[in-house]
Amino acid sequence: MNQILNSLIRFDTSKIDYFKGIRQGLLMVLPxxxxxxxxxxxxxxxxxxxTLAHIYVFKGSPQSMLRTVIICVLSFTVCMILGTLTVxxxxxxxxLLLIVVAVPYYSFNALKLAGPSxxxxxxxxxxxxxxxxxxxxxxxxxxxxxIGGVLATITVLLTIFFTxxxxxxxxxxxxxxxxxxxxxxxxxxxxxxRYARNAVTExxxxxxxLITSTSGGxxxxxxxxQKLILLHTSAQGxxxxxxxxxxxxxxxxxxxxVEMMDYIIKNVRYPQQLRPWTKTVDVAPExxxxxxxxxxxxxxxxxxxxxxxxxxxxxxxxxxxxxxxxLTFDSIVFRNxxxxxxxxxxxxxxxxxxxxxxxxxxxxxxxxxxLSNMTTIRTLDRSLARGLGTIVGAIVLSGILxxxxxxxxxxxIMSISxxxxxxxxxxxxxxxxxxxxxxxIMLNGLASQNLSIEIAYTRIIDVLVGIIIAxxxxxxxxxxxxxxxxxxxxxxxxxxxxxxxxxLFSENKQENNDRDKVEKLNLSVKISNVTQMYNSANGxxxxxxxxxRYYYPSxxxxxxxxxxxxxxxxxxxxQTIDDQQMGEYLVVFENIAKHFQLQTxxxxxxxxxxxQYNYIRAALMNIQRNCSExxxxxxxxxxxxx
Numbered sequence: 038m039n040q041i042l043n044s045l046i047r048f049d050t051s052k053i054d055y056f057k058g059i060r061q062g063l064l065m066v067l068p069x070x071x072x073x074x075x076x077x078x079x080x081x082x083x084x085x086x087x088t089l090a091h092i093y094v095f096k097g098s099p100q101s102m103l104r105t106v107i108i109c110v111l112s113f114t115v116c117m118i119l120g121t122l123t124v125x126x127x128x129x130x131x132x133l134l135l136i137v138v139a140v141p142y143y144s145f146n147a148l149k150l151a152g153p154s155x156x157x158x159x160x161x162x163x164x165x166x167x168x169x170x171x172x173x174x175x176x177x178x179x180x181x182x183x184i185g186g187v188l189a190t191i192t193v194l195l196t197i198f199f200t201x202x203x204x205x206x207x208x209x210x211x212x213x214x215x216x217x218x219x220x221x222x223x224x225x226x227x228x229x230x231r232y233a234r235n236a237v238t239e240x241x242x243x244x245x246x247l248i249t250s251t252s253g254g255x256x257x258x259x260x261x262x263q264k265l266i267l268l269h270t271s272a273q274g275x276x277x278x279x280x281x282x283x284x285x286x287x288x289x290x291x292x293x294x295v296e297m298m299d300y301i302i303k304n305v306r307y308p309q310q311l312r313p314w315t316k317t318v319d320v321a322p323e324x325x326x327x328x329x330x331x332x333x334x335x336x337x338x339x340x341x342x343x344x345x346x347x348x349x350x351x352x353x354x355x356x357x358x359x360x361x362x363x364l365t366f367d368s369i370v371f372r373n374x375x376x377x378x379x380x381x382x383x384x385x386x387x388x389x390x391x392x393x394x395x396x397x398x399x400x401x402x403x404x405x406x407x408l409s410n411m412t413t414i415r416t417l418d419r420s421l422a423r424g425l426g427t428i429v430g431a432i433v434l435s436g437i438l439x440x441x442x443x444x445x446x447x448x449x450i451m452s453i454s455x456x457x458x459x460x461x462x463x464x465x466x467x468x469x470x471x472x473x474x475x476x477x478i479m480l481n482g483l484a485s486q487n488l489s490i491e492i493a494y495t496r497i498i499d500v501l502v503g504i505i506i507a508x509x510x511x512x513x514x515x516x517x518x519x520x521x522x523x524x525x526x527x528x529x530x531x532x533x534x535x536x537x538x539x540x541l542f543s544e545n546k547q548e549n550n551d552r553d554k555v556e557k558l559n560l561s562v563k564i565s566n567v568t569q570m571y572n573s574a575n576g577x578x579x580x581x582x583x584x585x586r587y588y589y590p591s592x593x594x595x596x597x598x599x600x601x602x603x604x605x606x607x608x609x610x611x612q613t614i615d616d617q618q619m620g621e622y623l624v625v626f627e628n629i630a631k632h633f634q635l636q637t638x639x640x641x642x643x644x645x646x647x648x649q650y651n652y653i654r655a656a657l658m659n660i661q662r663n664c665s666e667x668x669x670x671x672x673x674x675x676x677x678x679x
Contacts, residue, residue: 048465057092058460060192064088066452068185069483073444079168080181082483085451086164087113087185089157091192092459099197105150106193109157110186112141116162117182121175124165131385134397137162138381138404143374147363149565153462154408156401160477163397167484208243209265212272213302215239219279220298224289233280234593237600240273264337268305270607271334277604278327280597280652285323293318294328301335362558367529369566377407380510384503398496401477402427402503405470407511426470427500434475435493447488451479519573520585526570527588527595528634530563534598535626538653541605544613553606560599567592590663591633594656601653612648621645625657632664639664 065085072081090109094102116137123130141155161182168178215236222228247269275298282288297314304312314335320328363370384403388396437450454476462469478496482488537556571592574585605611614622621644632639641661644654 048461048468050464052463053460054463055460058456058458060196061088061091061459062452062456064091064185064188064192065455066448068188069448069451070445073448078444078486079484080177082480083117083164083178083181084185084188086117086161086480087182087187088189088192089113089161090186091189092153092157094193094196099203102193102197103190106186106190110183110190112158113161113186114179114183116158117164118175118179120162120165121168121178122172125170125172127389131389134159134162134385134400135378135382138400139374139378142377142404143363143370144360146370146374147360147368154404156404156408159397159401159404160480163401164481164484166397167481205246205265208246209268209272210306211239212243212269213305216272216275216298217302219276220290220295223279223283226283226286226288229279229283233276233283236276237596240269240276240600243269267337268334271330271337273600273604274330274333274607275327277601277650277652278330280601281650282323282327284652284655287323291318291320291324294320294324294331297328298331301331305334362562365562367566368562369526369569370562376511376514379514380407380507383510384506387502387506393499393502398499399503399506402500403507403510405473406504406507426467427474428497430471430474431478431493431497431500433471434478435490438488438490438493442488444483444488447479447483451476451483454479519570523567523570523574523585523588524633524636526563526566527591528630530567530595530599531626531630531633533560533563534595534602535623535630537602538622538626539619541602541611542614542647543619544615557603557606560602564596564599567595587663591660594660594663598653598656601650601656605650608649611650614647618645622654622657625661629657629660629664641665 065088068084068088069078069081072078072084075081087110090106090113093109094106119133119137120130123133138155138159141158144150145154165178215232218232219229219236222232247266282290293316297316297318300314314332318328362368365371380403381400384400387393388399393399442450454472457472458469458476461472474496478493482492485492537560540556571585571588621642625642625644628639628642631637639661641658644657647654
């Protein structure tokens with residue numbers, strides 16, 4: 038219980054976004070206030086609702102920001118029209134509502150998009166419940182939502198315009214800052230290890246920014262984006278080479294190489310200094326590959342458009358394919374989406390069947406409880422936070438409404454609540470729920486022209502019903518906790534890496550660029566499964582934290598292996614291995630997979646060295662050591678607890 042109470046007072050200050058909160062507060066207050074003062078309160082309120090598309094836009098590339106806000110604007114408009122047309126037909130209304138919440142929920146999770154998922158799709162679709170029944174007003178109401186969306190889009194455009202540095206440029210600079218730290222600390226093995234620990238995560242963060250920047254449209258990339266993709270992949274190539282050198286303990290790095298890299302990094306950061314490296318550098322054979330990777334970056338900076346276009350096309354990420362790539366029972370995203378759809382269907386049916394007043398509060402609450410995670414214990418955590426935040430918000434609002442406030446004050450309170458929600462939602466969810474509750478209740482009270490104290494306290498019952506449905510649904514459909522499912526997810530990832538290892542290094546391989554991209558996406562699904570499970574398991578209230586943490590070194594090593602496999606995929610001149618050596622590695626992969634899946638002991642097996650990607654061997658050896666040594670410590674810990 039202390040953990041739940043602490044959730045209300047524990048803030049991640051780095052995630053507080055005051056500017057976004059202020060923008061959303063102004064977007065809410067101005068249309069609603071102008072509409073009220075001009076004698077069109079409902080129209081103004083609907084425009085304010087349309088501006089909620091703005092909250093779905095997070096820091097990212099201009100392309101991704103604009104694409105997100107436009108999709109949300111159009112979706113909100115359609116939701117309002119459909120909700121207005123079907124509000125008198127409960128069955129059709131319920132079915133459409135289920136589609137409205139399920140599709141965005143799946144899409145947001147498959148694409149790993151930040152934001153409130155389908156929350157405000159639901160609010161927009163259900164808002165007609167609070168408005169006069171008027172199917173003939175569907176297009177007018179849709180137009181009002183669209184106008185609000187246009188205001189949100191203009192706000193996003195202004196934000197992009199006044200942003201000094203584009204997100205994708207920051208991503209590339211972050212890549213090379215990582216390389217700078219790795220190169221300058223390479224000669225100190227411990228320091229290098231410390232910086233390398235977060236390198237893969239940083240590269241994947243950069244890649245996410247790039248792929249969201251380049252996805253969509255006809256698939257063609259501008260020359261600028263092509264160059265950025267190549268710089269990103271080249272940076273990863275240098276990192277992989279440093280890992281190889283570190284594994285062989287080949288030190289120190291020649292100073293000329295460090296000087297060369299520093300010069301090229303300056304060229305990346307400040308493109309106006311586009312002068313190629315001219316100084317002749319002689320290095321020992323073991324450093325030749327690293328120097329070639331560094332020179333490759335210099336070459337890409339000065340390459341002609343045709344060469345860049347060819348290279349970039351090979352590596353072009355297929356971000357949009359994650360939508361259908363996750364349409365498999367192998368994907369936790371898909372399984373969670375199915376569970377979510379079933380539970381939301383039950384919540385919608387109960388709300389409509391029992392003719393609950395303002396029925397949408399029941400599915401809204403159930404949705405919010407399930408928004409973060411679909412595992413049993415984590416859902417309990419979130420439901421308590423949601424319930425506590427809602428009750429506090431309803432009590433606060435009841436006190437305010439007891440004074441019989443006028444609509445202008447209500448509009449101001451709604452807008453301040455929107456400001457606080459957006460400023461703190463990433464920093465402290467439970468705290469933000471207080472203001473989400475006030476914001477949505479006020480929005481609905483203004484829409485129905487009912488600002489009595491009743492609209493606040495009656496919502497508490499609806500919230501409790503929604504929480505009960507969500508928790509019982511998860512208990513029934515997802516009985517296994519994340520900590521219990523994590524070992525199987527790790528085993529699946531190991532086997533996927535084994536398949537990809539065989540595909541890349543077998544002498545009998547058949548490969549093409551399309552197959553490469555598919556294999557990369559399949560691997561991404563498995564990695565996503567593991568990381569989601571691990572994060573959820575860490576958040577469980579009653580899991581054995583020591584047992585969960587035991588898995589981290591292996592997960593980290595598997596992420597490193599996947600990184601090296603992706604690097605090998607981009608290397609069309611990689612060396613293959615014979616059947617005997619392939620057999621050695623496949624046996625080790627399978628032994629590790631069985632260890633996690635069956636929770637059995639693991640015996641160390643030596644492997645011969647790989648010709649180019651020996652770090653893969655090193656990572657597999659590290660996993661074996663972790664599984665055989667640390668597992669014993671965990672077993673002793675568990676026995677001591679009993």
